[in-house]
Amino acid sequence: MDEGTTTCPPSKGTTTCPPSKGTTTCPYCGVGCGVDITFSDGKPSAVAGTRSHPANGGRLCVKGSALHETLGHEGRLLYPQVDGQRVDWDCALDTLAERLAATQREHGQQSVAAYLSGQLLTEDYYVANKLFKGFLGTPHVDTNSRLCMASAVSAYKRAFGADAVPCCYADLECAELVVLVGANPAWNHPVLYQRLKAAKQRNPLLRVVVIDPRVTDSCEIADLYLGIAPGSDARLFTGLLAWMAANGRLDRTYLERHTQGFDQTLSAAREDDVSLAAIAADCDIDPERLETFYYWFASQLHVVTLYSQGINQSSSGSDKCQAIINCHLAGGKLGLPGAGPFSITGQPNAMGGREVGGLANQLAAHMDYDSPGAIDRVTRFWRTPGLTPSLPEGPGLKAVALFEAIERGEIQALWIMATNPVVSLPRADHIKRILAACPLVIVSDCLANAEILEVADIVLPATGWSEKDGTVTNSERCISRQRGLLPPPGEARHDWWALSQVAARLGYAEAFAYHHPAQIFAEHARLSGFENGESPAGAEEAGGPWRVFDISGLADLDREGYDALAPIQWPVNASAPAGTPRLFVDGCFATPDGRARLLPVRPRAPAQALAARYPLRLNTGRIRDQWHTMTRTARAPRLMNHRAEPFVEIHPRDAADAGIRDQQLVELTAPGGRYRARARLAKAQRRGELFAPMHWNAAFSGRAKVNALIQAHVDPLSGQPESKHGAVALRPLPVAWEATLLVADDLAERVDPRPGCDYWARIPLANALRWQLGGAPESAGRDWLAWLAAELPVAVSQWSRDDARGRLRASGIEAGRLRWWLLVGPPASLPALHWLEQRFARGLEGDDRRRVLAGCDSGAEDDGAIVCSCHQVGQRRIVAAIRAGDTSVEALGARLACGTQCGSCQPELKALIEEESAHVDA
Numbered sequence: 001m002d003e004g005t006t007t008c009p010p011s012k013g014t015t016t017c018p019p020s021k022g023t024t025t026c027p028y029c030g031v032g033c034g035v036d037i038t039f040s041d042g043k044p045s046a047v048a049g050t051r052s053h054p055a056n057g058g059r060l061c062v063k064g065s066a067l068h069e070t071l072g073h074e075g076r077l078l079y080p081q082v083d084g085q086r087v088d089w090d091c092a093l094d095t096l097a098e099r100l101a102a103t104q105r106e107h108g109q110q111s112v113a114a115y116l117s118g119q120l121l122t123e124d125y126y127v128a129n130k131l132f133k134g135f136l137g138t139p140h141v142d143t144n145s146r147l148c149m150a151s152a153v154s155a156y157k158r159a160f161g162a163d164a165v166p167c168c169y170a171d172l173e174c175a176e177l178v179v180l181v182g183a184n185p186a187w188n189h190p191v192l193y194q195r196l197k198a199a200k201q202r203n204p205l206l207r208v209v210v211i212d213p214r215v216t217d218s219c220e221i222a223d224l225y226l227g228i229a230p231g232s233d234a235r236l237f238t239g240l241l242a243w244m245a246a247n248g249r250l251d252r253t254y255l256e257r258h259t260q261g262f263d264q265t266l267s268a269a270r271e272d273d274v275s276l277a278a279i280a281a282d283c284d285i286d287p288e289r290l291e292t293f294y295y296w297f298a299s300q301l302h303v304v305t306l307y308s309q310g311i312n313q314s315s316s317g318s319d320k321c322q323a324i325i326n327c328h329l330a331g332g333k334l335g336l337p338g339a340g341p342f343s344i345t346g347q348p349n350a351m352g353g354r355e356v357g358g359l360a361n362q363l364a365a366h367m368d369y370d371s372p373g374a375i376d377r378v379t380r381f382w383r384t385p386g387l388t389p390s391l392p393e394g395p396g397l398k399a400v401a402l403f404e405a406i407e408r409g410e411i412q413a414l415w416i417m418a419t420n421p422v423v424s425l426p427r428a429d430h431i432k433r434i435l436a437a438c439p440l441v442i443v444s445d446c447l448a449n450a451e452i453l454e455v456a457d458i459v460l461p462a463t464g465w466s467e468k469d470g471t472v473t474n475s476e477r478c479i480s481r482q483r484g485l486l487p488p489p490g491e492a493r494h495d496w497w498a499l500s501q502v503a504a505r506l507g508y509a510e511a512f513a514y515h516h517p518a519q520i521f522a523e524h525a526r527l528s529g530f531e532n533g534e535s536p537a538g539a540e541e542a543g544g545p546w547r548v549f550d551i552s553g554l555a556d557l558d559r560e561g562y563d564a565l566a567p568i569q570w571p572v573n574a575s576a577p578a579g580t581p582r583l584f585v586d587g588c589f590a591t592p593d594g595r596a597r598l599l600p601v602r603p604r605a606p607a608q609a610l611a612a613r614y615p616l617r618l619n620t621g622r623i624r625d626q627w628h629t630m631t632r633t634a635r636a637p638r639l640m641n642h643r644a645e646p647f648v649e650i651h652p653r654d655a656a657d658a659g660i661r662d663q664q665l666v667e668l669t670a671p672g673g674r675y676r677a678r679a680r681l682a683k684a685q686r687r688g689e690l691f692a693p694m695h696w697n698a699a700f701s702g703r704a705k706v707n708a709l710i711q712a713h714v715d716p717l718s719g720q721p722e723s724k725h726g727a728v729a730l731r732p733l734p735v736a737w738e739a740t741l742l743v744a745d746d747l748a749e750r751v752d753p754r755p756g757c758d759y760w761a762r763i764p765l766a767n768a769l770r771w772q773l774g775g776a777p778e779s780a781g782r783d784w785l786a787w788l789a790a791e792l793p794v795a796v797s798q799w800s801r802d803d804a805r806g807r808l809r810a811s812g813i814e815a816g817r818l819r820w821w822l823l824v825g826p827p828a829s830l831p832a833l834h835w836l837e838q839r840f841a842r843g844l845e846g847d848d849r850r851r852v853l854a855g856c857d858s859g860a861e862d863d864g865a866i867v868c869s870c871h872q873v874g875q876r877r878i879v880a881a882i883r884a885g886d887t888s889v890e891a892l893g894a895r896l897a898c899g900t901q902c903g904s905c906q907p908e909l910k911a912l913i914e915e916e917s918a919h920v921d922a
Contacts, residue, residue: 179211
């Protein structure tokens with residue numbers, strides 16, 4: 001069998017016997033941490049941060065620390081499928097190519113599309129973009145990065161002429177002021193947050209401002225907190241620009257030498273009332289705190305504004321980003337150490353996808369359809385002897401519009417890679433129905449429980465982290481190697497390989513004759529430098545301004561050099577062979593005249609308006625220990641401990657108004673769907689506003705896809721959805737009973753307790769599977785003992801019942817091993833489950849059988865809800881230590897080890913200390 005025909009050639013370093021240690025890059029957020037993997041008996045046994053990696057310097061968050069726990073073949077997608085039947089790769093690829101070709105013959109070139117992911121490697125992304133845009137001739141290639149970073153991209157391009165983040169992580173350590181706006185790095189970018197926290201400890205003069213409707217854990221290090229009204233960010237920053245002008249805080253020299261558009265921009269800002277009182281009223285904050293922020297920003301030169309989804313995920317996200325950039329340009333706070341507008345990405349390779357043209361409005365190598373000469377340039381670069389690709393003449397459909405076109409029948413075939421749009425897109429339930437009706441849906445994924453597989457016609461098993469081999473680019477433009485250290489399980493293959501094989505079957509073999517990702521990377525690097533700033537061949541006019549993205553200095557890497565590639569920040573070229581930490585230091589921008597653009601911004605309210613029927617504002621986001629749709633993180637049971645079930649955070653007074661108690665089951669409704677979860681009362685939540693996490697899906701809970709509640713309003717420039725501004729109604733979920741069922745792992749597939757439940761959550765544990773259940777009023781008379789006898793494969797061994805309170809405890813024991821355990825009653829009556837869960841693995845010894853119904857060892861202390869996931873330390877043990885005199889985070893760490901590894905739980909530890917101190921003072 002020839003290399004590269006029907007099997008995926010192994011990456012260098014990927015062998016059947018893994019090395020004792022390997023170095024790669026974390027697959028989670030955009031920080032891009034280096035990871036060292038240790039192997040024992042051929043299996044990954046531990047991970048640690050790479051001390052030499054510039055992004056993390058040895059640090060890892062709890063998700064990164066648990067990476068080795070997410071590996072293994074269980075639950076993996078192992079074989080190709082066509083129409084629900086297992087097939088071999090030749091059959092799958094032949095069928096895929098035939099159906100794509102037939103679709104284009106019958107419906108036209110643009111009837112096929114691809115939807116990609118910031119979790120793909122750059123090499124996968126490059127081949128997908130080249131195949132679809134360059135050879136299939138369709139512009140409809142977009143990515144889930146559209147949902148998180150597109151507004152930042154739009155603003156950078158408008159202001160600087162390029163999608164070029166000007167800052168680096170070291171700027172956080174050089175700054176005099178760091179502004180966190182629409183970002184909660186303590187939970188979402190923990191390693192970067194720890195760097196900032198350490199910088200603040202070293203430099204007492206460094207100030208931190210947090211701007212967020214919610215009091216988040218990032219407020220732990222804040223010198224000033226502004227709890228603004230949702231959607232008022234643009235008003236805050238246009239007001240800042242006007243205040244800087246009125247108080248003589250502009251850098252006139254910088255504006256005159258390096259920018260244009262200031263006068264029009266300032267005039268637009270002044271069309272609103274720019275008094276502090278008016279701005280504070282619109283933002284719903286205290287005028288004195290507002291003035292303090294304005295004064296701090298205006299009086300310091302070294303200011304970094306770090307922003308993320310709270311800014312981007314808006315129907316006016318591009319303008320919000322632009323308003324921030326305007327203030328930095330007006331004050332000359334850019335191109336200096338510790339200065340600049342810094343968009344922090346949410347995915348490991350959102351930046352790499354943008355480099356290769358993964359967005360629908362891009363071509364490749366940071367060229368756009370409207371860039372002078374770009375279509376011709378890319379066509380000539382991709383041409384092979386006897387074949388000229390026919391590139392589209394204009395941009396394709398952005399994510400939301402792409403799925404609307406599928407619903408209209410304009411797009412008949414979609415290839416989805418490494419993403420779960422039936423969970424992550426607005427109107428998520430409707431998206432699932434759209435895809436179910438699409439004639440051809442191809443899905444490349446690595447996990448068998450991804451919900452998107454339910455609507456797939458052709459399924460391709462992809463390699464996952466630790467198997468894939470290629471590069472990623474983090475939020476500071478740093479390219480790092482993600483190395484394949486383990487052999488792929490089953491018949492899983494690299495995405496670039498599958499794409500290349502389809503290309504060959506469609507007649508483009510010569511243009512896709514890749515046998516190793518090093519070849520793809522080298523081609524990508526050559527394209528980045530191809531006619532970069534030069535005139536296209538035979539043209540009289542210049543080819544447009546220089547392109548900031550240029551890694552032509554890496555184009556000559558051979559395979560050995562590629563395998564050894566150390567982290568490096570682009571641009572990397574003849575002028576900067578060692579990379580470029582900071583951009584625009586000379587004040588020269590990638591615009592035709594070299595000047596940055598200030599652009600007028602008029603603040604706009606969220607498009608999803610509140611109404612009598614839907615009176616509450618919903619904010620969606622991430623939580624500390626989970627990632628995206630949980631397909632990876634839920635494989636590490638300890639990551640389920642901090643927040644085991646879907647939840648809604650509610651201000652206590654809003655909860656009281658709705659008749660809701662803490663931990664009660666509730667339901668959110670919106671025009672597009674319903675969301676069922678557990679209430680968490682939180683004074684940190686503004687009144688009239690709710691927070692719900694984005695992670696849960698149909699594999700882990702029944703009605704917990706929060707994006708089913710979000711309407712498809714998008715930013716008109718970026719196409720990014722308004723995921724932060726839902727409008728919903730809240731009510732208690734009427735249930736007659738609640739129950740907790742634990743089932744041994746080997747019985748889990750034989751037990752399905754969901755029928756008859758109005759609420760359920762599936763929670764993987766280390767040695768068992770936990771079900772949290774709730775039943776509708778009509779099921780109040782359920783005979784639990786009869787149900788247990790009928791539904792569970794092991795008979796009831798012991799039980800106790802309290803009919804007065806509607807409580808039942810029961811267990812099934814077989815051959816001295818606990819096989820299942822049930823509590824009918826509210827979760828508040830549950831023990832911590834640690835002791836009980838261990839009985840599934842260790843068996844029952846001594847008095848264990850007698851203690852099983854209680855669910856705990858009578859001599860053991862119940863640890864309570866887990867706070868520190870790294871060391872599995874619970875809240876009750878922490879509170880006991882505080883009451884014993886450990887009244888600092890450091891003292892708790894010394895006694896219990898909590899907060900000593902990744903540091904993500906330190907804000908929660910501090911909150912517990914303050915809460916206990918308040919009780920003592922009272």
